[in-house]
Amino acid sequence: MMRFELGLEKPDPRRALKSALTIAGAYVAGGFIPLLPYILSPDIPTAQILSVVATLLALLVFGYVKGRLTGIHPVRGALQTTLVGGLAAAAAFLIARAIS
Numbered sequence: 001m002m003r004f005e006l007g008l009e010k011p012d013p014r015r016a017l018k019s020a021l022t023i024a025g026a027y028v029a030g031g032f033i034p035l036l037p038y039i040l041s042p043d044i045p046t047a048q049i050l051s052v053v054a055t056l057l058a059l060l061v062f063g064y065v066k067g068r069l070t071g072i073h074p075v076r077g078a079l080q081t082t083l084v085g086g087l088a089a090a091a092a093f094l095i096a097r098a099i100s
Contacts, residue, residue, distance in 0.1 A: 033058045034089075052089075059085040 037050035059082040067077020
C-alpha cells in the first residue's frame with residue numbers, strides 16, 4: 001500500500017538512529033530559540049517580548065525553507081508556518097497562564 005498508493009518506499013531500518021538524532025537535534029535547536037532571550041536578558045518583561053519576536057522570526061524562516069523544499073510558494077509557507085506556530089504558542093501561553 002505504501003508503495004502503490006502513496007508512492008513511498010519501505011524505510012531502511014539502518015537509518016533509524018540517524019533519523020532519531022536528527023529529530024532530537026532539531027527539537028533541541030528549535031526549543032532553544034524562544035529560551036535564548038531569557039538566558040541573555042536579566043529583565044523578564046523584555047525577555048518575553050524578545051522571545052516572542054525571536055520565535056516569530058524563526059517560524060518565518062523555517063516556513064520559508066519548508067516552502068522551498070516542498071514546492072509551495074516560499075512566502076505562503078512562511079506565513080502558514082508563522083500563523084499556525086504563533087497560534088499554538090499563544091494557546092500554550094494562555095493555558096499556562098490560566099493554570100497558574
